[in-house]
Amino acid sequence: MIRSIELLAPGGVDQFQLARRPLAPPAAGEVRVRQHAAGVNFLDIYYRTGLYPLPLPGVLGVEGAGVVEAIGAGVEDLAVGDRIAYAGAPLGGYAEARNLPAARAVKLPADIDTRLAAGAMLRGLTVQMLLRGPRPPVPGSTLLVHAAAGGLGQVLTRWATRLGFTVIGTASSEAKAQVAREAGATQVIVGRDADFVTQTLDLTGGRGVDVAYDGLGGAYLRRTFDAVAPFGLVVNVGQAAGAVPPVLVTDLGKRGLALWRPSVMAFVADVPRYRAAAADLLGALGRGDLTVEIGGTYALEDAGKAQADLEAGRTTGSLLLVP
Numbered sequence: 001m002i003r004s005i006e007l008l009a010p011g012g013v014d015q016f017q018l019a020r021r022p023l024a025p026p027a028a029g030e031v032r033v034r035q036h037a038a039g040v041n042f043l044d045i046y047y048r049t050g051l052y053p054l055p056l057p058g059v060l061g062v063e064g065a066g067v068v069e070a071i072g073a074g075v076e077d078l079a080v081g082d083r084i085a086y087a088g089a090p091l092g093g094y095a096e097a098r099n100l101p102a103a104r105a106v107k108l109p110a111d112i113d114t115r116l117a118a119g120a121m122l123r124g125l126t127v128q129m130l131l132r133g134p135r136p137p138v139p140g141s142t143l144l145v146h147a148a149a150g151g152l153g154q155v156l157t158r159w160a161t162r163l164g165f166t167v168i169g170t171a172s173s174e175a176k177a178q179v180a181r182e183a184g185a186t187q188v189i190v191g192r193d194a195d196f197v198t199q200t201l202d203l204t205g206g207r208g209v210d211v212a213y214d215g216l217g218g219a220y221l222r223r224t225f226d227a228v229a230p231f232g233l234v235v236n237v238g239q240a241a242g243a244v245p246p247v248l249v250t251d252l253g254k255r256g257l258a259l260w261r262p263s264v265m266a267f268v269a270d271v272p273r274y275r276a277a278a279a280d281l282l283g284a285l286g287r288g289d290l291t292v293e294i295g296g297t298y299a300l301e302d303a304g305k306a307q308a309d310l311e312a313g314r315t316t317g318s319l320l321l322v323p
Helices: 042-049 114-132 151-162 174-183 196-203 218-225 249-253 264-269 271-287 300-311
Strands: 002-007 016-021 030-040 063-071 083-087 097-101 142-145 166-171 187-190 209-214 228-236 258-260 294-299 318-322
Touching: 002 097, 002 300, 016 300, 030 083, 030 114, 030 300, 042 300, 063 097, 063 114, 083 114, 083 271, 114 151, 114 264, 114 271, 114 294, 114 318, 142 151, 151 166, 151 174, 166 174, 166 196, 174 187, 187 196, 196 218, 209 218, 218 228, 218 249, 264 271, 294 300, 300 318
Parallel strands: 142 166, 142 209, 166 187, 209 228, 228 258, 294 318
Antiparallel strands: 002 016, 030 063, 030 097, 030 318, 063 083
8 A cells, every 4th residue: 555645626735635545566668666755846736726637636746756666568778776756747746656657767876866856856857948948048148036045946046057147036035035145146135025126127237137037926927027128038937926917918019028938847748858858957966066955854744734835935945745
């Protein structure tokens, strides 16, 4: 019997239940993974609340890492005992063990800790998409990163800084601002209600940033347009502060802005692209070009608390569930 956290219905964390169910042998093309840890992400919250549909009851979780303990027919490049990490569909990370398509399982180099990989995959692949993917910033760019002390914000700030970009971050408190500075932000705008537009323009000599990365959504997205230089790029990668409002094309055209809302799940759905991006991410971790902070570790049965802490903004860095 395998313990997992099942979501019974869309809603709050009270819709989670601890379940014990048998796990079938891996099917052809699958491996069974005994999980050392699973990541907790805002994407999981979007599934929990029903923003993204999910067959119910269902097990959340889109990233994790562990050890292969069984192999289905036709799997040739993995062996029992291999340490692997994964991200993307199908969901099912909030569990002691799970079956996983072998194409999702990425072997871990000896110098990368399994739990670290579990908290690095989804955010790391998101940042790889943002900084090296279809719309990378050009050399010399100045970037605005909202929530720069959060799990995604820290990884984005660290990797962007190592690539030579200048990062202006925002943070809700001075304690989180210090985290953002340690991640590499040159300047941090502090306060949930701070006038980040005026301060960003002041910090850039009135020009604005070249690219703004917004994981907050809500009212922040429309305000962010005004902090970006003419013909710059606004990237919306989440809505932690509320639903993303409708955007008029004419609002962008006034200053020639471009708006991009990429989906990391769509990005990694293509297996060759996923594996190439994962190799880039693991290489950066192995070389020390990128570091990932594990901001909190929770027991599997405390998945609700982990999500509640993340949703309330009480955490920094990546969060893990440990079976």
